Amino acid sequence: MSTYAIRSTLRPLAKRTDQEKASRYRVAGIAIALVGLIAAGVALVGNIVVADQTAPADTLAWTFGLSTLAFAAVKLGIATTLIGILVRLWLRVDAVKAALPELVPETSPGDPERIGEIETAYGPGTATKTAPEPLAIHKMAERMWLPMVAMGPMLVVIGFVIALVQAGETNPGTFTDLGAIVQGTQFLGEGLILAGVSFLLGTILSSLRKGGGEVQEGLGVVVKTLKMPASAKLFIGLMAAGLMVAIFQFGGYLVATGQDDPASWFAWLGPVRELGLGLLLAGIVLALYTIGTVLAFQFDRLGQIIKEGR
């Protein structure tokens, strides 16, 4: 595996982290998210103030840009907290490695454990002598989360700057065109951030698989690993679909700038851009569900090792 991929699983960072101390990523994540919430509150006040005015479009232009920026900030807070979780996961792996030899009973050799395909209470799995190789999708997640989390906010900020320019624009045609660019750019950025969060969740799944394999292999027992659950496959599908819709809506808004009457374009592009984010969020639900299932399997396997010694 490349050095970059190893770094992006945050394992080296975990090695440098004092396990006794509280996570600074956790604190930073919460702080960033709260800044986002305050920004959304400011945008709400802006909307309320101009709601009964005859021409509130200039104010609505910047409140739209600001509220989307607020969502991006909160999502960045979520990504930061997930980074903290990744670091803690590796510290937990180290703790399990240190603790297990003391907890495993000495057993007389019984029937050898079967190697190959196995059936578990949590779905089909594999039993191997060594830790399994990482899956291609895990390698991809490890490489992609950082570029996505970096590019997304950049697009949202660019969109916000355009929204500020739009707010000062007096030509109605240019005002509408700028509005289209703001919406397309900012929602593409939002989509990229959510994709980054999804890749981070994929990296957590990858670390769970890797860590679980390492613990079992280090102990000299058969390495039991859950096969990719159906929920994980569905997660990948929803994420890919959501990202494609996010890119499509960006193209749609660019095309809308060239239309004589873009109102009908905006009428369907708005829901489509929200559909894209919705699909990404639905994928995140399934990623979290998969993490819960993998954790349950790993606890079960650890319990088995502690009880039976194999």
Next chain:
Amino acid sequence: MATATIKQFPVDVSQRSLGYNLPQLAGVRLWRPMLAMALMAFIAGTVLGIVRADEISGGGSAETIERLRHVQAGVMFAGFAAVFAAISFAIARILGQFRKSGGELQEAAGGRVVTLKMPVTAKVFLATMMMAMMALLGAVVLHFVFAADLNGSVASLELSEQRFIVLEGVRRVGVAGFLVAITFGLATIAQVLRFQAARLRELASERHND
């Protein structure tokens, strides 16, 4: 069940695993229906948007177009409320796995079962999630009410526009609130991981000293 403090963590000490608490049980049972509702609402919201676009390009009545605007936003954000709830429930399910299975693991090791008390971040997670849910669902209900309140007059259309602008702001705060709640839920997972790593090392030293 006794209360104690282990390495800066307030904990409950028991002989058996404490299992899921109520919010975690809700998480286990409710994430799936919420996800299903969300997906249905997203599709319905998109279809309504296309219908509205067709009305605009076909020169439909201003009343119908405005009514569809409110209904479409209401349906779509019912979907967002559901998907954020599903994420929150999935996080609660993960926290439940740590609590239930972590306890069972300690039982298997033959030691006392030490369970982390609900951290402050978990309480903030629940409170923020409920407030955000109320904000979003309140906005959704009002969108439907305002859609029904339209009568086609110019004054009615202007009032509807004003109402839409305010509800848009409320919806955004609701979404941001839900995302903040999710951040607190994830922060709780990080805290539980830290506790479990400490408890595992402690469990080994307890066994070593026996």
